[in-house]
Amino acid sequence: MQLIGHRSKIVTSADGKGLISQAGGLLLMETLRVTGLDKGLSQALQPWRAPRAVHDPGKIVADLAMTLALGGDCLADIAVLRSSPQLYGPVASDPTVSRLVTTLAAAGPKALRAIRAARAQARAKAWPLAGERAPGADGTLIPVDLDATIVIAHSDKEQAAPTWKHTYGFHPMTAFIDHGPDGTGEAAALLLRRGNAGSNTADDHITAGRLALNQIPAHLHKQVLIRTDSGGGTRAFLTWVTARRLKYSIGFNLTDDICAAILSLPKDVWEVAYDADRQPRDGAWVAELTGMLDLSSWPKGMRVIVRKERPHPGAQLRFTDIDGHRFTCFITGTRPGGGRGQLADLELRHRRRARCEDRIRCAKDTGLRNLPLHGSAQNQIWCELVALASELTAWMQMLALDGLPARRWEPKRLRLRIFSTVGRMVKGGRRLRLRLAHHWPWADLIATAVTRLQMLPAP
Numbered sequence: 244m245q246l247i248g249h250r251s252k253i254v255t256s257a258d259g260k261g262l263i264s265q266a267g268g269l270l271l272m273e274t275l276r277v278t279g280l281d282k283g284l285s286q287a288l289q290p291w292r293a294p295r296a297v298h299d300p301g302k303i304v305a306d307l308a309m310t311l312a313l314g315g316d317c318l319a320d321i322a323v324l325r326s327s328p329q330l331y332g333p334v335a336s337d338p339t340v341s342r343l344v345t346t347l348a349a350a351g352p353k354a355l356r357a358i359r360a361a362r363a364q365a366r367a368k369a370w371p372l373a374g375e376r377a378p379g380a381d382g383t384l385i386p387v388d389l390d391a392t393i394v395i396a397h398s399d400k401e402q403a404a405p406t407w408k409h410t411y412g413f414h415p416m417t418a419f420i421d422h423g424p425d426g427t428g429e430a431a432a433l434l435l436r437r438g439n440a441g442s443n444t445a446d447d448h449i450t451a452g453r454l455a456l457n458q459i460p461a462h463l464h465k466q467v468l469i470r471t472d473s474g475g476g477t478r479a480f481l482t483w484v485t486a487r488r489l490k491y492s493i494g495f496n497l498t499d500d501i502c503a504a505i506l507s508l509p510k511d512v513w514e515v516a517y518d519a520d521r522q523p524r525d526g527a528w529v530a531e532l533t534g535m536l537d538l539s540s541w542p543k544g545m546r547v548i549v550r551k552e553r554p555h556p557g558a559q560l561r562f563t564d565i566d567g568h569r570f571t572c573f574i575t576g577t578r579p580g581g582g583r584g585q586l587a588d589l590e591l592r593h594r595r596r597a598r599c600e601d602r603i604r605c606a607k608d609t610g611l612r613n614l615p616l617h618g619s620a621q622n623q624i625w626c627e628l629v630a631l632a633s634e635l636t637a638w639m640q641m642l643a644l645d646g647l648p649a650r651r652w653e654p655k656r657l658r659l660r661i662f663s664t665v666g667r668m669v670k671g672g673r674r675l676r677l678r679l680a681h682h683w684p685w686a687d688l689i690a691t692a693v694t695r696l697q698m699l700p701a702p
Contacts, residue, residue: 265662396413445479528552
């Protein structure tokens with residue numbers, strides 16, 4: 244066995260030529276091309292292009308989104324792309340990038356609408372390219388999960404405030420389009436809010452829901468399923484959802500009336516709940532409370548469903564736990580019926596909302612963990628960049644990695660195995676070729692994924 248200390252000394256020099264760092268980013272470049280997001284951003288942001296400007300604002304925004312997808316967490320990290328002009332093309336300088344973000348922030352809602360319109364346009368092209376792999380392609384529901392999260396601020400920034408978790412920072416509202424158990428998800432909306440914003444503010448849920456709905460092609464709106472935790476269980480938000488004839492599955496707080504109704508339920512009405520694999524779960528049951536409650540002030544057709552389960556050994560009981568069992572409620576407008584309309588199926592569908600926590604974690608690994616700018620308008624632009632990076636990664640996986648384990652890889656693993664690979668750009672026969680190291684374990688995976696994207700028609 245050879246010890247590390249016995250290895251030969253490695254002489255290091257900074258004179259290598261033709262090497263491309265972050266060569267796996269070619270997948271993101273091809274995704275930009277086939278979805279038309281590069282051209283869409285260029286057209287949408289044309290009003291903010293200064294006279295005689297060398298760099299296109301849309302290209303700068305796309306470069307920033309790719310920077311975040313590759314692991315950057317500040318504007319200056321765009322230098323990673325600037326170091327490889329053979330692959331990423333000309334990249335703006337740091338002062339130019341900073342000036343553009345300041346300009347877009349000063350434009351406020353107008354610039355945000357332009358970026359969001361380009362995103363929606365690209366999504367309308369990405370989903371048809373995916374065919375049956377796209378959300379809702381087979382007629383099934385398209386879950387849109389809304390949830391708020393805490394983003395810590397390490398300095399005094401505009402709108403930063405003490406949070407309900409006794410930290411300091413922001414409390415953005417998020418909305419993610421879920422790709423299901425075999426995929427990841429898309430960041431449809433990231434709404435920046437003050438740190439002391441409420442978890443159950445109906446206006447913020449409505450705003451995030453509207454922004455998310457605008458990102459989904461209009462002909463698919465009838466398939467949208469809005470899911471939230473109990474923070475979304477307000478009359479105002481539910482009225483907004485039902486007015487648009489959207490399907491919903493929303494958490495509901497345990498009130499005194501609900502607790503009384505639970506205690507009066509006969510034992511024979513409880514049905515066995517399902518686990519994540521849709522198999523009967525021992526120690527968990529579901530029942531319906533709709534007919535036992537006064538719901539006259541709530542939207543017509545609303546159903547209240549309760550879940551009862553035995554807490555796992557060692558769990559600390561809460562004051563809402565009754566008779567040694569833990570109860571949770573949710574409301575839905577789905578009518579009773581066979582198949583997936585059974586209580587256990589509806590409860591499993593609602594419980595899958597927990598995947599939103601995974602999407603939030605991935606967004607925080609893609610630039611949302613820290614908002615690096617001082618002004619709130621600038622940080623809202625940053626949130627749009629995070630959303631762009633998140634959905635660009637999700638589209639790449641949906642279009643290029645379907646049927647492979649990498650379809651579900653989260654950002655950290657994608658960067659370690661795919662994006663961070665090194666290649667060499669060579670020119671021959673009037674063609675450019677990116678040569679990856681043959682001993683890299685995932686070189687064939689990268690080559691296959693790039694080929695899949697290049698075979699798709701560009702808009």
